[in-house]
Amino acid sequence: MASTDVALHEGTDGSSGREPVVNDFSIQVATVNGSGSQSANTVLLRTIFQMGVPVSGKNLFPSNIAGLPTWYTIRASKHGYIARKKEIDFLVAMNPETAREDVVSLEAGAVVLYDEPLNLGSLREDLTFYSIPYDKIVAQVCPEAKLRKLVKNMIYVGVVARLLDLDMTEVEKAIRKQFARKQKAADLNWNAAKAGYDYAVASLRKRDPFRVERMNKTAGKIIVDGNSAAAMGCMFAGVTVVTWYPITPSSSLVETLIDYMKAYRIGPDGKATFAIVQAEDELAAIGMVIGAGWAGARSMTATAGPGISLMAEFVGLGYYVEIPGVIWDIQRVGPSTGMPTRTSQGDILSVALLSHGDTKHVMLIPSSVGECFSMASEAFNLAEQLQTPVFVMSDLDLGMNNWMSDPFEYPEEPIHRGKVLSKEDLERLGGFARYKDVDGDGVGYRTLPGTEHPLAAYFARGSGHNERSGYSERPDDYVNNMDRLARKFEFARTAVPKPEAVADNGNAIGIIGYGTSHWALDESLDQLKRERGIDCDYLRLRAYPFTTEVHEFIKCHDRVYIVDQNRDAQMLQLLKLDLPTEETGKLRSVRHYNGLPIDARSITDAIAAQEGK
């Protein structure tokens, strides 16, 4: 039976008999890595965005350069939900390797657009199939055979545009933006999209309910990935020394930063107000951060789990010698090499306590691209004010996927360099003790190498030291120093970003989430209420150490679900270390750790099950 005959009952509008589904569905494009589909997918995403419909895009890709399966999911949501949606409504099947499995796993009622030779139409009877002869269409618009593989993708953009009612003028605009500097490529791709559109007009009868209608929910908004946002944030935070070792999924953060710095941080003298060094490994990258921080630069590196493991020793040095530095951890799936191109929140515990001995580290946890931008400035200020390494815990989902956002706000907070003594200060004070708690906040005063005063120097050392930074193995010196460091961490508790009380309506059930889980939680809160009658409050963590608001929130609720994107409920464990024992019994866990971005449905089901509903 031909696929086109599998139509459901035809409605009077010439489409399916089902109620139209407008601006609320997900499209998945299944392709092969390296086939150039990324441009086509971005064009689809941007087109929907330009039509004013809230949209998000998730790239599920393999750790491979070319040849392995890749899926790109675009979600349009009139409600503004931008988390990953578990169910796929509209599949564009381009990859022969996965096509059958992709089709089999769809829920009834979904749509499949497939490359004609794949012959998928007879696989199921409860789906709507459209068959497209891509090779025939592409041959007409692309005379150059070797480009056809790439241009082929733009054909499905045209077909999808027709089927979903996308505005072709917006498609053209998106294509021209995508190929901004390449006029020829833009023309070629635009022609391909048009050919796809024309084919659909001539040969396809609309038999599915999915449609896009213009809205006005994206006016003024931007689309950007978290790593680019972080890069921008670091530039505006005044970073001066950047060291890195390439590792997925953090490389694009520094690569984008390089572009921004070259564009905006070369002075009128033609010279750079920064240094960026690709180090020989993560050990060297963090060593350079520490050296630069010691000598007074705003220094940073970006890495992922395996890099974090390698940096452990130096981070302990930074903690103990008290040197500022910012480390971006774009978390991916571990342990070991794990799944480098899949997302997770698996480094929370190891980063919080990274390195041997008693160490604790400040972590900022962005949920959005906006926070990737703003937390960059906060992280650098905190690092210098607290004189300690500060981590920003992003993840692959946030860092490498495109997110819709309000434009970023210019950092209002000035750059704070912390307690640094100048030669005039030293002259006035007649000297200083590097590790003396003068102000009661646990943070001592430091001097920078090169300060022209005979009393400026101190001997920084990772070995035991007293208040004057002299070598010491005396029990009282050691205890004094460690207690002061603990005091400093308590001070950090008052200085880090406070959590966001997303919903606080006096319900008995509380949820605590953080990072990218926020977007699924935002949606799950509505699902729990609407579908299961469960009302929950929700607190979004933004930093470690936990501020008093976190303790208060737990105190005020009977049961508190901690949502973690890792197997071992790492944030829950970290909370347990901090909470009085009578509170720890309240904590329940929701965990998601299959490498895919967390979705609302999984959270809703998990909480409902534990609530017996």
Add this chain to the structure above:
Amino acid sequence: MASTPAPQPQPKMNRLGLAVLDYRGGKTTLCAGCGHNAISERIIDAFYEMGVQPERVAKLSGIGCSSKSPAYFMSRSHSFNSVHGRMPSVATGAVLANQRLIALGVSGDGDTASIGIGQFIHLMRRNLPIIYIIEDNGVYGLTKGQFSATADVGSKLKTGVINELPPIDTCSLAIELGATFVARSFSGDKRQLHSILKAAIAHRGTVMVDVISPCVTFNDHEGSTKSYKYMKDHEEPLQDVNFVPAFEDIAVDYDPGTSVNITMHDGSQLRLRKLEEDYDPTNRIEAVKRLSLAHEAEEALTGVFYINTEKPNFADMLNMTDVPLATLPEERVRPSRKVLEECMEELR
């Protein structure tokens, strides 16, 4: 009775008006007779005589006996005793933050040639402006006498264990990888080490000096090739090293037939009186070859093996603005609101 008090003897001053005392450090805690203490003395003398403001110097070290020694010289300089084998990266960061600093790295043979070989290699490759001294005794001191990777084949531990693995020649490596001033000396050769260190201060690029520095406790016995006795009997200087700083009268004659004269960046002169015919210290390939031959012949060759005053260093290559990055004011490191607006516009 009127009398004029006898004038107090004034301490000698350098060109900055500082006394040698201003270059001293804390009391050493290393063993009496340790070669490292003699090296500290040479460092003090060299910086004093060159008239370097101690506050401009950043001392950096890793872990080990050698790495403790920065505490024993130049207390007016900032110092960072970091982690084992990773001083090169810390030094690199410090130099990037403030390229006006004179970086002085002190490492050992374990800290450099074993745990630190990776960072050492990349430091040499970058030609970072730094003076990198290896206090090389062929043995781990702080952990009580295990062989290091610079121990010679056939060299014997106190316990009788004989080293069978070939040594890493840090000088050959440094030359091959791109360091621009490479020398070997002996802590007991006061004159040579002194001249090399003064020339090192005048150089802009990586200076790598491997100083054989006997460990009196664990590696100074019969059968060691890094003992005082062995070095006194076997040291073969390649040249007679002399250094004339730019601020001294440099119009002293030299004979091009018997000396190689190198003009440093600041105009000072490194004069190498040839003890071997035709050795050219600006020829990289020849330098590596000569070191290989020395190994074959079991010679303890010292001297300036290689120098290149032309090659740009790492700081030059990064084209950093003249003000140290560490002290750039906010208006130079935070772009304007207009720039943010421009960035946002691109993403709409």
